Amino acid sequence: MPVEIPVEKWAGKVNEVKLGGNGRKSIVIGGETTLPFLKIDGAMPHRPAIAVEVDDVMPADWSPHLIAAWGDALEDPAVWAKKAAEYGADIIALTLDSAHPERGNTGAAEAKKTVEKVLAAVDLPVIIIGPDVAEKDNEVLIAASSVGRGQRLALGNCVDKNYRSVAAACIADGHVAIAKTPIDINLAKQLNILICDIGLAPDAILMDPTTGGLGYGIEYTYSVMERLRLAALIGDKMTSMPMICNVGEESWRQKEARATSGVPATWGDHQERALAWEGITAVSLLNSGADIVVLQHPRTIALIKDAISKLMA
Amino acid sequence: MALSGIEIYKHLPKTNCKKCGFPTCLAFAMKVSQKAIAITACTDLSETARAALEAASRPPIRLITIGGDSRKVEVGNEVVMFRHEKTFYHPPGLMIKLKDTAPLEATLKTVDEVANLVIDRVGLKLSLDGFAIQNESKDAATFARCVEAVKAKADLPLVLMSPDPAAMEAALEKSARSRPLIYAATKDNWEKMAELAKKHSCPLVASEPASLDELAALTQKLNQAGVEDLVLDPGPQGFSSSLNTLTQLRRLALKKSFRPLGYPIITFPAETTGSPEEEVLLAGQQIAKYAGIIVLSRFSPATAYPLLTMRLNMYTDPQKPIQMSPGIYPIGAPKPSSPLCVTTNFSLTYFSVATELEASGFPSWLLVCDTEGLSVLTAWAAGKFDAEKIAKSVKAFNVEASISHRSIIIPGRVAVLRGELEEELQGWKIMVGPPEAMEIGSYLKRYWTN
Amino acid sequence: MSRFIATSAIRGAHSVIADAEATLKDALQKMGPETPVAFTSTSYFLPVIFGFTGQKITKLGDMPAALQHARSLLPPVPRDNLWLPYLGETLDAGVATLFAEEIIEGIRFAKGQQPEQYNGHKLNGPIDDVQMRSWGIQMVDGRMPGFAAIVGAAKSNEVAVEIVRQLQSRGQLVFLCSQSNGRSIIDQLRESGVDLGYDTFTVTFGTDTYSAVYALGYATRAALSFGNVAAGDIRKILLYNKFRCFAFVLALGQVDDIKYATAAGAINYGFPVIADTVIPNILPSGVTRYAHVVSLPFDDLPGKDDLEKAQRLVQRCVEIRGIKIKIAQVPIPVAYGPAFEGEVVRRENLRIEYGGKGSMCFELLTTKSLDEVEDGKITVVGPEIDAVPDGAKVPLAIVIEVAGRKMQTDFEPVLERQIHHFVNGAEGIQHIGQRDIAWLRFSKSAVNKGFKLKHLGDILHANYHNHFGAIVDKVQITLYSDPEKVKQLMGKARAIYSERNIRTAGLTDEAVDTFYSCSLCQSFAPTHICVINPERVGLCGAYNWLDCRASYEINPTGPNKPVAKGKVIDAAKGEWEGVNKFVYENTQMKTDRFTLYSIMDQPMTTCGCCECVMVLLPECNGFMLVSRDDYGMTPCGMTFTTLMGTVGGGLQTPGMMGVGKYYLLSKKFISSEGGIRRVVWLSKNLKESMEEELKAVCEREGVPDLLDKIGDGSVATTVEDLLPLLEKKGHPALTMAPLI
Numbered sequence A: 001m002p003v004e005i006p007v008e009k010w011a012g013k014v015n016e017v018k019l020g021g022n023g024r025k026s027i028v029i030g031g032e033t034t035l036p037f038l039k040i041d042g043a044m045p046h047r048p049a050i051a052v053e054v055d056d057v058m059p060a061d062w063s064p065h066l067i068a069a070w071g072d073a074l075e076d077p078a079v080w081a082k083k084a085a086e087y088g089a090d091i092i093a094l095t096l097d098s099a100h101p102e103r104g105n106t107g108a109a110e111a112k113k114t115v116e117k118v119l120a121a122v123d124l125p126v127i128i129i130g131p132d133v134a135e136k137d138n139e140v141l142i143a144a145s146s147v148g149r150g151q152r153l154a155l156g157n158c159v160d161k162n163y164r165s166v167a168a169a170c171i172a173d174g175h176v177a178i179a180k181t182p183i184d185i186n187l188a189k190q191l192n193i194l195i196c197d198i199g200l201a202p203d204a205i206l207m208d209p210t211t212g213g214l215g216y217g218i219e220y221t222y223s224v225m226e227r228l229r230l231a232a233l234i235g236d237k238m239t240s241m242p243m244i245c246n247v248g249e250e251s252w253r254q255k256e257a258r259a260t261s262g263v264p265a266t267w268g269d270h271q272e273r274a275l276a277w278e279g280i281t282a283v284s285l286l287n288s289g290a291d292i293v294v295l296q297h298p299r300t301i302a303l304i305k306d307a308i309s310k311l312m313a
Numbered sequence B: 001m002a003l004s005g006i007e008i009y010k011h012l013p014k015t016n017c018k019k020c021g022f023p024t025c026l027a028f029a030m031k032v033s034q035k036a037i038a039i040t041a042c043t044d045l046s047e048t049a050r051a052a053l054e055a056a057s058r059p060p061i062r063l064i065t066i067g068g069d070s071r072k073v074e075v076g077n078e079v080v081m082f083r084h085e086k087t088f089y090h091p092p093g094l095m096i097k098l099k100d101t102a103p104l105e106a107t108l109k110t111v112d113e114v115a116n117l118v119i120d121r122v123g124l125k126l127s128l129d130g131f132a133i134q135n136e137s138k139d140a141a142t143f144a145r146c147v148e149a150v151k152a153k154a155d156l157p158l159v160l161m162s163p164d165p166a167a168m169e170a171a172l173e174k175s176a177r178s179r180p181l182i183y184a185a186t187k188d189n190w191e192k193m194a195e196l197a198k199k200h201s202c203p204l205v206a207s208e209p210a211s212l213d214e215l216a217a218l219t220q221k222l223n224q225a226g227v228e229d230l231v232l233d234p235g236p237q238g239f240s241s242s243l244n245t246l247t248q249l250r251r252l253a254l255k256k257s258f259r260p261l262g263y264p265i266i267t268f269p270a271e272t273t274g275s276p277e278e279e280v281l282l283a284g285q286q287i288a289k290y291a292g293i294i295v296l297s298r299f300s301p302a303t304a305y306p307l308l309t310m311r312l313n314m315y316t317d318p319q320k321p322i323q324m325s326p327g328i329y330p331i332g333a334p335k336p337s338s339p340l341c342v343t344t345n346f347s348l349t350y351f352s353v354a355t356e357l358e359a360s361g362f363p364s365w366l367l368v369c370d371t372e373g374l375s376v377l378t379a380w381a382a383g384k385f386d387a388e389k390i391a392k393s394v395k396a397f398n399v400e401a402s403i404s405h406r407s408i409i410i411p412g413r414v415a416v417l418r419g420e421l422e423e424e425l426q427g428w429k430i431m432v433g434p435p436e437a438m439e440i441g442s443y444l445k446r447y448w449t450n
Numbered sequence C: 001m002s003r004f005i006a007t008s009a010i011r012g013a014h015s016v017i018a019d020a021e022a023t024l025k026d027a028l029q030k031m032g033p034e035t036p037v038a039f040t041s042t043s044y045f046l047p048v049i050f051g052f053t054g055q056k057i058t059k060l061g062d063m064p065a066a067l068q069h070a071r072s073l074l075p076p077v078p079r080d081n082l083w084l085p086y087l088g089e090t091l092d093a094g095v096a097t098l099f100a101e102e103i104i105e106g107i108r109f110a111k112g113q114q115p116e117q118y119n120g121h122k123l124n125g126p127i128d129d130v131q132m133r134s135w136g137i138q139m140v141d142g143r144m145p146g147f148a149a150i151v152g153a154a155k156s157n158e159v160a161v162e163i164v165r166q167l168q169s170r171g172q173l174v175f176l177c178s179q180s181n182g183r184s185i186i187d188q189l190r191e192s193g194v195d196l197g198y199d200t201f202t203v204t205f206g207t208d209t210y211s212a213v214y215a216l217g218y219a220t221r222a223a224l225s226f227g228n229v230a231a232g233d234i235r236k237i238l239l240y241n242k243f244r245c246f247a248f249v250l251a252l253g254q255v256d257d258i259k260y261a262t263a264a265g266a267i268n269y270g271f272p273v274i275a276d277t278v279i280p281n282i283l284p285s286g287v288t289r290y291a292h293v294v295s296l297p298f299d300d301l302p303g304k305d306d307l308e309k310a311q312r313l314v315q316r317c318v319e320i321r322g323i324k325i326k327i328a329q330v331p332i333p334v335a336y337g338p339a340f341e342g343e344v345v346r347r348e349n350l351r352i353e354y355g356g357k358g359s360m361c362f363e364l365l366t367t368k369s370l371d372e373v374e375d376g377k378i379t380v381v382g383p384e385i386d387a388v389p390d391g392a393k394v395p396l397a398i399v400i401e402v403a404g405r406k407m408q409t410d411f412e413p414v415l416e417r418q419i420h421h422f423v424n425g426a427e428g429i430q431h432i433g434q435r436d437i438a439w440l441r442f443s444k445s446a447v448n449k450g451f452k453l454k455h456l457g458d459i460l461h462a463n464y465h466n467h468f469g470a471i472v473d474k475v476q477i478t479l480y481s482d483p484e485k486v487k488q489l490m491g492k493a494r495a496i497y498s499e500r501n502i503r504t505a506g507l508t509d510e511a512v513d514t515f516y517s518c519s520l521c522q523s524f525a526p527t528h529i530c531v532i533n534p535e536r537v538g539l540c541g542a543y544n545w546l547d548c549r550a551s552y553e554i555n556p557t558g559p560n561k562p563v564a565k566g567k568v569i570d571a572a573k574g575e576w577e578g579v580n581k582f583v584y585e586n587t588q589m590k591t592d593r594f595t596l597y598s599i600m601d602q603p604m605t606t607c608g609c610c611e612c613v614m615v616l617l618p619e620c621n622g623f624m625l626v627s628r629d630d631y632g633m634t635p636c637g638m639t640f641t642t643l644m645g646t647v648g649g650g651l652q653t654p655g656m657m658g659v660g661k662y663y664l665l666s667k668k669f670i671s672s673e674g675g676i677r678r679v680v681w682l683s684k685n686l687k688e689s690m691e692e693e694l695k696a697v698c699e700r701e702g703v704p705d706l707l708d709k710i711g712d713g714s715v716a717t718t719v720e721d722l723l724p725l726l727e728k729k730g731h732p733a734l735t736m737a738p739l740i
């Protein structure tokens, strides 16, 4: 008996966003006219990208497995970035963590130096993430913005408290803003509207819906992303931005990935568990609409890269 | 088009006889309209009413039960494509594959480990569901022996895997009472397998890798042979085909009410993946995307835990957030002098606070109040997170015995509670914490001096 | 349009263009067309010309075309009594002037005469791109509203300094140029030792009026960098500046033809021109957001001395340009923040209380017109705290007057209710109640730190600006602690309260053409939407129509949106085309019809946070209502929690819906099914806590003894028990038209 497969016809399309260029390698993400990897309804013209986190200071409390995997590279963001590129990163996600008031409180001058160094070290597109304190984000992101003028970086996080400054810097220097909201479709949409109101073009915005790691709210992120993507496909322009998920950090900061002692035997081998934690979080969020996943462990980079290829096949 | 509760009610006897297990006919009708129960549960339904209602109220994906009375897995009966539309009801069964060719001792060791694997996750006990035993030996007696031994060791739900009806028959003799899932009826052996399924009243997998057309043809033949409890096996599925095929199957069932494919699906992620690591990733995807039974090729607690967590997360009702059991939770290894924070029992709230405390470098005590799963502000607005409730929780969980100081940090969003709480908790210092969990670390650094 | 101004401006334009033509001719002859022309470090060429035409002037030889274009824009100078010039012509003359001025400055650069050397100092001249971008970011993110281009010289050096200080304190960039009677404000500031430069947000352009064109070059480049605008798209450039760049021209001293002509250029950008001398006003808005030309003769400004007049002048400029104020820090001597909201001031620590038992205290917020309110004015009438003994109980009236272009009297109660929240943020100050039952307690520690009555004013002023800046432009506060005064004003206040009550009660669905939505609950129930009409609150009970309207005005991208009713489909059931369309688009297309007055036919969706659930009891031909805090069993066989599981989550369930309890009192309460007469059972706590109001409703509906006939949890928790009771009491629902 012939089975008639129901096909969804979507009117909307996810924006295509370009990163890099101008002498730097460039990458385009987004552009979907279908749900993630669902070929029957429409097209997914660009494969989701893997960004690899690089911090400007040696991470203080990382899992020993991460530290072992990266070794000395952790001491120098430029070396680290190069290594990440070798491991297969599509994008470098440079985190200016040292600007955090409690983790060094560095300022614009240091940020400029670090960004220059990393930009010189690799030719991949670059994302710059501030320390997640709105005022400090402003200070270092604006500095980074002028250093990377014309190279179409992505700057984050652009949140309700500081979106104006970050968006303005993106307009002035031709970058992409990462609009981050706390796991809520309406807040995400509202921030997109506000950023567009300022004059940043919709194709210069990425959404970070806030990642909940596996076991720590992943279901909320997963569903909000599905809803955002469905809204985009229905034709809502203000939810049509590609999405980025901070998978690595949200997986590896959890007890299940980090704790080395004092955990029940039923949890099994530490490294195997931790890698599965990051990997499953990544695959799930790719399936709910992530266009960029930021990862931390080299092994996960390889695994997810392969999984993406297979999903795109 | 689904009927509304009222329309269904019109057809019911309206006697409120309660034989359906519901207090009134209307309450029953509402549940039927949500497809949460079949109309046949009303014992007094007239034939005409049944005819009018049955089609409209039949669950689009049949509910299949595997396993006996002690432990069983129920899968199917899903009603939405996306969990936010309502919820995913029946978590997929996670089964570990065993081969009847492996040394029995080793097999039983695994069985024992799997059966004893209980992971305690915030008050919930997570464990794997059972075993899929493969007749690798191609020998009926060996197969039957293995099944019998496994069943004797742990009476968990089983999938019996053999293309040979004779071997299947032998194994069923040993295990039919616990309703194993028979794997599988194919276009070559379906008549015999259907016989077995009927004879032992066990659910049966219809396996047809060629196409969905042929799969549907097979299930119809099985239906005609009198087998209703089916599970689908559309053949080996890699990342992409798994997503696409399983989505199509779910759509056909939900959107087209296509009966021949309205059954749960069994998957074998190892068949298409090159390494155990990759198998886990595909299994993770299949939990979210529409698998009913997932057979894992190997057992490792280190990957069972994340998969069980994934399953727990995806099958949480998004409209009824998971609640933490109220109580006092140690975060890190707190001492009596460590900080004490209080929050609500909405799981996401709990996790944000716990994660930040964990990362803050301050081992702490976290007091979780029963706010019926509401977040801080909502609970406060609904009167479920007030000074009285906090004070009661402090008493109820004997917090004073755990800590040596008398300071409690309340969420910044409910700073308004400070005054009343000072009244309720005489002799305590009430500290107002930051409004966002993210700021807890800096807050403790700045203000915690004990 | 003032004929005088038009004539002066057009005359000025003619003279500037003539000057430019002569200068250019001379320069071309002496230096040749290949001589390069460039402003300081910019990639925007001569920015005004580039912005208007897209033409990239890089050498003298590029200039004649632009100048010809300018000349072509130039209207003839109006001859006496012959024709009346129009605004459009004056504006064109302004543009022509800016072109000519930019050409002259360009030639000066080519000759090395720019930036200008003046009295031994080098002036800044045009702003370079790097600085423009850095300030531009601050302008976009709101830290810097815009700029003030000051042309001429102030009355005195002190006045000049005060004006600049006032502007700086508001985060406004200050551009300085030109002169008046041989004096320039640049001289005045320098003589007074004021630091001038990028670091102090003051930029010296030049000592003639031509250099004022740099201000407009700056504005043009800001639009090109931040407005997503291409050079040549002049309409967008001008609109960008009109709406985003809060700039104005302040002409100090005499205004000559060239100043008028340049000012006409500025008006094109939406920048108003304010003069401190007597010139004709051009008030009606159009091109600029509010007024075009305003004369504020310095000596006529209110103020006891020149410094106060200077402050007043800047204050007026800011108002005219519509610049919103943000106050970063509430200026009070105690700590301020949400962490203090829950504090209780106990007897031991009580210094003084206002209101409370046996005393009088009220708060009132009203709307005034813009000129009736002086922003930031705080007056205390009666004794301050230091004049009152410890522990005293004193009457108080907090009278707030606000003005704003978007303020409406309907928002008054919404704003007034915020006083509680605002005042409680101060450490050591406790606020209880509202309206005429307000009660404030000040702690000893707060008063010892210097907290005074007046600081209440500071708190309120800052907060209204910060939180309600979208609707409030000016706020003044009077605090009456004089018992006589309070008594006297109390009557007036009460009259206003009762007027408001009547108005709210009288607000009907028919009287408005817009309802409001609330989508807050979509985070849990994605397909749920509340449509809130004047006669029905949101189902959580927390938001009414006025709240939503105010919330929309304040935050148009927030959770509340206007819903145009559109054509009525069914007046009895409460169904409108506009509402249906909105609901369809905002429930992920899951719900396409919504009736507001019916529970049986396409009722509103229900989310998880409703105050009450209303359920059909088919056996009784009526409905029951159970409230969230009733944990008991109900006649429908389900508890509140079970009901939530059935009805919640954004579903439309005929026969069941969530409602706010005050909906019971509305005339539109399920009016399509017969209203309150259909209620056969109520949660006991609802029945008791709302007894008075419910009785009144029963009276109003002509069934005065109805409340008695309605069952509750104490008499029946099953329908079998309820039905006989209803029959015994003769409940009207039993004889009404069958629901099913």
Ligand code: SF4
Pocket: B012, B013, B014, B015, B016, B017, B018, B019, B020, B021, B022, B023, B024, B025, B028, B029, B041, B042, B043, B044, B045
């Ligand atoms: S069994 Fe049927 S008649 Fe009896 S209460 Fe249930 S629905 Fe009503």
Ligand code: SF4
Pocket: C518, C519, C520, C521, C522, C529, C530, C538, C539, C540, C541, C542, C543, C607, C609, C610
């Ligand atoms: S229930 Fe209340 S908060 Fe929720 S959407 Fe309706 S009005 Fe808004």
